[in-house]
Amino acid sequence: MRTVTVLRTGPQALVQDLGRTGFAALGVPPSGALDTPSLTLANRLVGNPPDAAALEVLLGGLHLRADASCTVAVTGPSVDVLVDGVHRDSPFHLAAGEEVRLGTPAHGLRNYLAVSGGLDVDPQLGSRSTDLLSGIGPDPLADGHVLPLGDVLGVPVGVDVLVPVRVPDELVVPVLLGPREGWFNDPTFQLSNGSWTVSERSNRVGVRLVGTALQREERYKSRELPSEGLVTGAVQVPADGQPAVFLADHPTTGGYPVIGVVPERSLPLLGQALPGTRLRFRPQG
Amino acid sequence: MRLRRCGDRAVLVEVGSLDEVEAVRAAVVGARLDEVVEVVPAARTVLVVTRDGGQARVRRVLEGVDLGRRSAGEAREVVVPVVYDGPDLALVADTAGIAVEEVVRLHSEAVYSVAFCGFAPGFGYLVGLPEALHQPRLDSPRTRVPAGSVGVAGEYTAAYPRATPGGWRLIGRTDAPLFDVHRDPAALLAPGDRVRFEVVR
Numbered sequence: 001m002r003t004v005t006v007l008r009t010g011p012q013a014l015v016q017d018l019g020r021t022g023f024a025a026l027g028v029p030p031s032g033a034l035d036t037p038s039l040t041l042a043n044r045l046v047g048n049p050p051d052a053a054a055l056e057v058l059l060g061g062l063h064l065r066a067d068a069s070c071t072v073a074v075t076g077p078s079v080d081v082l083v084d085g086v087h088r089d090s091p092f093h094l095a096a097g098e099e100v101r102l103g104t105p106a107h108g109l110r111n112y113l114a115v116s117g118g119l120d121v122d123p124q125l126g127s128r129s130t131d132l133l134s135g136i137g138p139d140p141l142a143d144g145h146v147l148p149l150g151d152v153l154g155v156p157v158g159v160d161v162l163v164p165v166r167v168p169d170e171l172v173v174p175v176l177l178g179p180r181e182g183w184f185n186d187p188t189f190q191l192s193n194g195s196w197t198v199s200e201r202s203n204r205v206g207v208r209l210v211g212t213a214l215q216r217e218e219r220y221k222s223r224e225l226p227s228e229g230l231v232t233g234a235v236q237v238p239a240d241g242q243p244a245v246f247l248a249d250h251p252t253t254g255g256y257p258v259i260g261v262v263p264e265r266s267l268p269l270l271g272q273a274l275p276g277t278r279l280r281f282r283p284q285g
Numbered sequence: 286m287r288l289r290r291c292g293d294r295a296v297l298v299e300v301g302s303l304d305e306v307e308a309v310r311a312a313v314v315g316a317r318l319d320e321v322v323e324v325v326p327a328a329r330t331v332l333v334v335t336r337d338g339g340q341a342r343v344r345r346v347l348e349g350v351d352l353g354r355r356s357a358g359e360a361r362e363v364v365v366p367v368v369y370d371g372p373d374l375a376l377v378a379d380t381a382g383i384a385v386e387e388v389v390r391l392h393s394e395a396v397y398s399v400a401f402c403g404f405a406p407g408f409g410y411l412v413g414l415p416e417a418l419h420q421p422r423l424d425s426p427r428t429r430v431p432a433g434s435v436g437v438a439g440e441y442t443a444a445y446p447r448a449t450p451g452g453w454r455l456i457g458r459t460d461a462p463l464f465d466v467h468r469d470p471a472a473l474l475a476p477g478d479r480v481r482f483e484v485v486r
Binding site for chain 1: 292464
């Protein structure tokens with residue numbers, strides 16, 4: 001069996017693919033890579049189908065050994081990728097026994113490292129993703145973990161230049177109002193005039209924001225909302241008015257009003273935003 | 286019925302009661318639309334998530350829903366064995382002003398249905414709880430409720446699929462496999478299922 005061995009995980013390394021759909025009614029979060037375009041690009045570069053499982057590496061520091069000949073690609077924010085001390089561009093080849101180390105990414109949080117054949121850990125409910133909220137999927141990786149690789153199905157794609165992901169100093173995030181915008185005073189005005197920063201309490205469940213407190217309408221101030229279904233990208237506003245944007249490992253239901261939803265195409269950058277990144281919303285009726 | 290937008294690929298259907306939630310859920314699931322990705326019932330809402338461009342067909346199905354229609358009775362029935370020895374059994378009996386044996390009889394003779402799941406994978410909120418057992422949550426929640434605990438809160442009863450914090454009043458425990466990713470289906474209880482509890486002595 002072809003394998004790779006994780007020698008050092010860095011702050012956090014997880015197996016992620018495109019997540020599990022169809023189980024929300026049972027209370028199962030979608031999970032999956034936060035920056036899906038970076039995951040699918042890494043897969044394409046090594047000749048994998050887009051939904052193959054790869055490593056999602058938080059803040060670099062990963063040290064990996066190839067136990068068999070394989071092709072590797074690293075995508076996401078700009079990061080040093082070193083093989084025997086030599087910088088490599090993706091995709092690149094590793095012979096059996098060769099090791100790759102990732103530095104610390106600049107202007108982003110999460111790199112995706114795909115290996116030809118994909119990571120062939122056992123799927124659970126149709127996905128190999130680690131769900132940190134509910135504990136479904138493989139455990140977070142630990143030093144010394146050996147990961148099996150699947151069969152190589154495609155040919156690596158040759159490229160000259162890869163443009164790294166780069167989170168700007170200030171994110172401007174579109175929001176479609178609803179379902180509970182009516183709970184808030186002039187939601188368009190409040191969202192477009194507020195400003196926030198990304199909190200260090202953010203994680204795969206959601207990006208928590210600190211800044212302007214969103215005010216409820218007088219008649220909703222002491223109202224409680226029966227729990228209702230949540231979508232990825234939902235901007236939930238708890239009682240203190242500080243919004244959070246839900247990401248892939250979000251609970252399937254929640255009891256605070258959702259003022260609006262960030263469209264899917266804007267979520268990958270949110271999953272890359274470092275604590276302290278400034279953020280504004282651009283509400284859309 | 287009110288339809289509330291929830292991003293560009295989902296609609297939140299708001300209705301007035303759990304019966305209406307079940308009518309909407311059953312109609313949307315029953316329509317078997319390829320575009321529908323998730324149908325998530327809750328206490329007063331049903332969230333319907335589709336692929337891109339699938340919202341129009343969902344809205345047509347929703348327009349045809351008869352909210353007064355009870356499900357046609359083809360529900361799956363699940364029997365959950367329970368040892369009634371929970372730490373709050375006496376509290377529940379006291380609050381209801383009845384004997385412990387009566388709590389056990391009431392809870393185990395009722396027929397429940399799974400209104401919705403949430404909180405944790407496989408945690409089903411069951412309705413059909415006899416009135417005397419409608420009771421508030423504990424004043425201070427437990428930091429750890431053991432897996433398999435059976436409890437009551439408000440109009441619901443439920444069994445905890447895994448150890449979590451929780452504030453429900455615990456009346457018993459079950460060793461039924463409530464959630465196991467290695468089984469198919471992984472969750473013992475799904476929305477719409479009928480459930481009975483069987484006394485294990």
